Amino acid sequence: VDVRLDLFAEIERLKKEKNAIVLAHYYQEPDIQDVADYIGDSLGLSQQAAKTDADIIVFAGVHFMAETAKILSPQKKVLLPDLKAGCSLADSAPPELFRKFKEKHPDHLVISYINCSAGIKALSDIICTSSNAEKIIESVPKDQPIIFAPDRNLGAYLAKKTGRDMLLWNGACMVHEIFSLEKITKLKIRHPKAKVIAHPECEAAVLDIADYIGSTTALLNFSKKDEAKEYIVVTETGILHQMQMENPSKTFIPAPPNNACACNDCPHMKLNTLEKLYLCMEYEEPEITMNEQLRIAAKKPIERMLEISA
Ligand code: 13P
Numbered sequence: 001v002d003v004r005l006d007l008f009a010e011i012e013r014l015k016k017e018k019n020a021i022v023l024a025h026y027y028q029e030p031d032i033q034d035v036a037d038y039i040g041d042s043l044g045l046s047q048q049a050a051k052t053d054a055d056i057i058v059f060a061g062v063h064f065m066a067e068t069a070k071i072l073s074p075q076k077k078v079l080l081p082d083l084k085a086g087c088s089l090a091d092s093a094p095p096e097l098f099r100k101f102k103e104k105h106p107d108h109l110v111i112s113y114i115n116c117s118a119g120i121k122a123l124s125d126i127i128c129t130s131s132n133a134e135k136i137i138e139s140v141p142k143d144q145p146i147i148f149a150p151d152r153n154l155g156a157y158l159a160k161k162t163g164r165d166m167l168l169w170n171g172a173c174m175v176h177e178i179f180s181l182e183k184i185t186k187l188k189i190r191h192p193k194a195k196v197i198a199h200p201e202c203e204a205a206v207l208d209i210a211d212y213i214g215s216t217t218a219l220l221n222f223s224k225k226d227e228a229k230e231y232i233v234v235t236e237t238g239i240l241h242q243m244q245m246e247n248p249s250k251t252f253i254p255a256p257p258n259n260a261c262a263c264n265d266c267p268h269m270k271l272n273t274l275e276k277l278y279l280c281m282e283y284e285e286p287e288i289t290m291n292e293q294l295r296i297a298a299k300k301p302i303e304r305m306l307e308i309s310a
């Protein structure tokens, strides 16, 4: 990239010229959030992808998110600034292994968290996100056995909340697993008035001490309406950008990981940069493509989710 380019202006120009929309997840770097047309959590992003009339969707997020946009809007070109932006949670459920697991429990209904590949979606009955999971589970008759995949932490949290005994796939997110209960507790002693707000992908021990648990959008909304002045934020650091912008007089402290070498930035989300965003818009690649049979099979459970959460 020519260093003299004003990337913000160039991206705005390309959006207009190409009738492109930039959708960004809250875990993207601040510059990308500032240039996006819409910033949201997984549910909001998939709803936007389903309803946009843009010709090109530029997805500043990770692969499963861009894939979901393509599943919902196949006639549109979907671009992802870096195709290598994967997800440890999605990778923890390889479709072939999951198919075998599912075959062992033929009477179970499969509810999958949206953080999974199209292959897993195609093997699922309903998709959910962290903001609608309770509603989705409660839409299923009480005597219906459920498999929940791929996140065991979110699954255990939901099982406790809904009182449903769900069979959990043993997957987890590398970012949310590294938070240290001990370090958060020490931080809380130093900031006794701070509220702990956490994403449900965290382990149970961390969730047990949280004052509020929710999706990225839910955490942001809570930080706006709650009266506390300080928060310990137990999720990926990208969310702090909007929290700080929306609440300039409040303090947001990122929760510490379990060792000094670890970090609570998602290495996948952070593969996207403003430069890569500009280049992918200029050259219209890398593009998400998908086998049509797989797309149709993966679309059904996403549509069920969108219907239930409308
Ligand atoms: P939400 O933004 O839907 O809460 O998801 C968090 C996440 O880990 C996305 O990868």
Ligand code: SF4
Residues within 6 Å of the ligand: 027, 062, 086, 087, 088, 089, 090, 115, 173, 174, 175, 176, 236, 266, 267, 268, 269
């Ligand atoms: Fe996947 Fe975790 Fe990164 Fe979200 S934060 S994209 S769940 S690895």
